[in-house]
Amino acid sequence: MFYPFFDSTYFLVIIGIVISMAASGYVNHTFRKYDAYRSQSNYSGSDAARFILAQSGINNVGVQKISGDLTDNYNGQTKVLSLSEATADSPSVAAIGVAAHECGHAVQDHVNYWPMRLRTALVPAANLGSTLSLPIIIVGVLLSYNQTLIHIGILLFSLALLFQLVTLPVEFNASRRALQILANGQVLTRDEVPMVRKVLTAAALTYVAAALATFLQLLRLIILFGGNRDDN
Numbered sequence: 001m002f003y004p005f006f007d008s009t010y011f012l013v014i015i016g017i018v019i020s021m022a023a024s025g026y027v028n029h030t031f032r033k034y035d036a037y038r039s040q041s042n043y044s045g046s047d048a049a050r051f052i053l054a055q056s057g058i059n060n061v062g063v064q065k066i067s068g069d070l071t072d073n074y075n076g077q078t079k080v081l082s083l084s085e086a087t088a089d090s091p092s093v094a095a096i097g098v099a100a101h102e103c104g105h106a107v108q109d110h111v112n113y114w115p116m117r118l119r120t121a122l123v124p125a126a127n128l129g130s131t132l133s134l135p136i137i138i139v140g141v142l143l144s145y146n147q148t149l150i151h152i153g154i155l156l157f158s159l160a161l162l163f164q165l166v167t168l169p170v171e172f173n174a175s176r177r178a179l180q181i182l183a184n185g186q187v188l189t190r191d192e193v194p195m196v197r198k199v200l201t202a203a204a205l206t207y208v209a210a211a212l213a214t215f216l217q218l219l220r221l222i223i224l225f226g227g228n229r230d231d232n
């Protein structure tokens with residue numbers, strides 16, 4: 001993202017970047033650590049996903065492999081559960097954990113879990129917010145600190161934060177469902193489930209970090225432009 005205003009409040013943005021980098025480093029480290037543990041069932045991520053979906057009575061969701069690192073996702077529109085190469089083919093405890101988490105999203109979709117519906121409904125507003133907020137604020141500043149434009153820009157930015165806040169319960173809930181499913185012992189042993197819990201907790205922290213980083217950026221915008229600038 002482009003930051004045109006370098007000033008003392010920029011440290012808030014830096015803090016956000018550092019938190020996000022630390023969280024993403026931690027999830028990578030944790031995934032690699034438990035990717036070294038081969039599951040006793042010897043299921044790959046794809047095998048586990050298919051097994052869990054069938055067991056959950058979901059037969060309209062396809063499982064596919066996609067490129068990239070930690071790009072695993074579930075698409076409720078297309079009913080496709082995509083697993084990254086590292087997850088799809090690996091028979092590790094970490095891979096099964098990630099696959100089970102994505103199955104958790106498929107189950108949310110299946111049971112019409114309302115926070116997931118709300119999150120999907122917020123996508124256009126969040127995209128609009130993150131695309132237009134800074135340009136509108138910049139135009140507002142250029143037009144002798146036009147308060148209306150600046151406030152519209154800040155409001156648009158807060159839509160991006162709202163989206164990230166709604167994402168949190170959806171992600172936590174998907175991991176909780178994954179751990180519940182895995183606890184029945186058919187895919188993982190009793191000793192393997194706590195390892196998955198660590199991987200999924202690390203993944204959840206990246207969403208918390210992202211929301212925190214966005215909050216710090218919003219705070220900075222409010223500090224810079226939130227007040228009335230009668231002196232201009």
Ligand SMILES: [Zn+2]
Pocket residue numbers: 101102105171174
């Ligand atoms: Zn997720």
